[in-house]
Amino acid sequence: MGTALNYGVCHNTMSDNGSDKINVVNTLFLVLTPIASILGLWWHATAYGVTWVEPVLFVIWYFACGLSITVGYHRLFSHRSHEASWPLRLFYALFGAGAFENSALNWCADHRLHHRHTDTPEDPYSASRGFWWSHILWVMIDEGGERVHDLSQVKDLQQDPILRFQHRFYLVIAVGVGMFLPALIGGLIAGVPGAVGGFVWAGLARTVFTHHGTFLINSAAHIWGTQPYGDANSSKDSPILAFLTFGEGYHNFHHTFQSDYRNGHRWYHFDPSKWWIKAFSLIGLKQGLKSTPDWHIEDKRRQASFESAAIAAGTDETRDLTGIQERMKNARSNFKRQSRALDKLLVERHGARKERQAARRQELEDAIAKLSDDIAAIRTEFAQIMNDLTLGKPMMA
Ligand SMILES: [Zn+2]
Ligand SMILES: [Zn+2]
Structure with missing residues (x-):
């Protein structure tokens, strides 16, 4: 990994160079969003009452941001399991930022390390360090006092101007698409109550659900479930998790056949990400779907x-x-x-x-x-x- 584009040292050597520090921004964000969501939902319901607008915005944003992570960040960008036309890549870049899980380049750099070094100290969210580390602590703690995303892992993705743009303006896009836009649309439909509702439901609360859906794949999908394709690493298959995570719960399959655009490979496996990819390929917006024989x-x-x-x-x-x-x-x-x-x-x-x-x-x-x-x-x-x-x-x- 030691190349000119290596933005830092490996995870396992980092802790030798300095003491671990709490990442204040990440930690506050992860702790405060659930609290603000509960208070916000309660306050909005008492002050204005809930109409159809809030749940509908929640569901739309939950799908848009969730699928941008599972299909966009994960199966398309990290694993190159297929190709997508630019409008879709732009959609994933915008709503993926709205998931508040970092830029695609940083996310994919971490994820490629996770696959390359699963369960070892060089795996940023190694499940061998326990449920809480792989679920959330790895985001909250900077090992060696510094947050490092090894961008030498994603040189191919750096060629994409959409991803470079998203990386550069990540925070503005995240706040704009993830929080401001649902408030704006809620406001246009139903005035101030709709704006507050859009922000609280589709912004704050949806972010918490999207976060923990993704986090469960790093934690639970490496602890609970079956290993039909081998125990070379801790990844597991779990249909229950697949239900909560747009199909990503078939994680033992995914670790075994990483470049497959499917995670649930049988037609009856619940995998909305696979169906989304297939549907867009039928209308020509995606090509080159890779699937294992x-x-x-x-x-x-x-x-x-x-x-x-x-x-x-x-x-x-x-x-x-x-x-x-x-x-x-x-x-x-x-x-x-x-x-x-x-x-x-x-x-x-x-x-x-x-x-x-x-x-x-x-x-x-x-x-x-x-x-x-x-x-x-x-x-x-x-x-x-x-x-x-x-x-x-x-x-x-
Ligand atoms: Zn993966
Ligand atoms: Zn994994």
């Missing part, structure tokens, strides 16, 4: 369940797992080879359909049927391997 996901899942079953079986010292590990290795490599071959044939079949080559089409159909049978046989072998492993069959090589 199903067989690759299946392979990772099978490997993960084999490994956890092997750990359980491995505690029995009378068993030698070498043979079954070898069987698993062979089955996986066959599965991957045949699945890749099948993908290729499916693409060819698509081309042949257009050209109306009947003979070639039949040839392809036969080859596809044969490969599909082979893959089904490998799946049976996978099931047999898991059976042998969990039922404790002797498995000498």
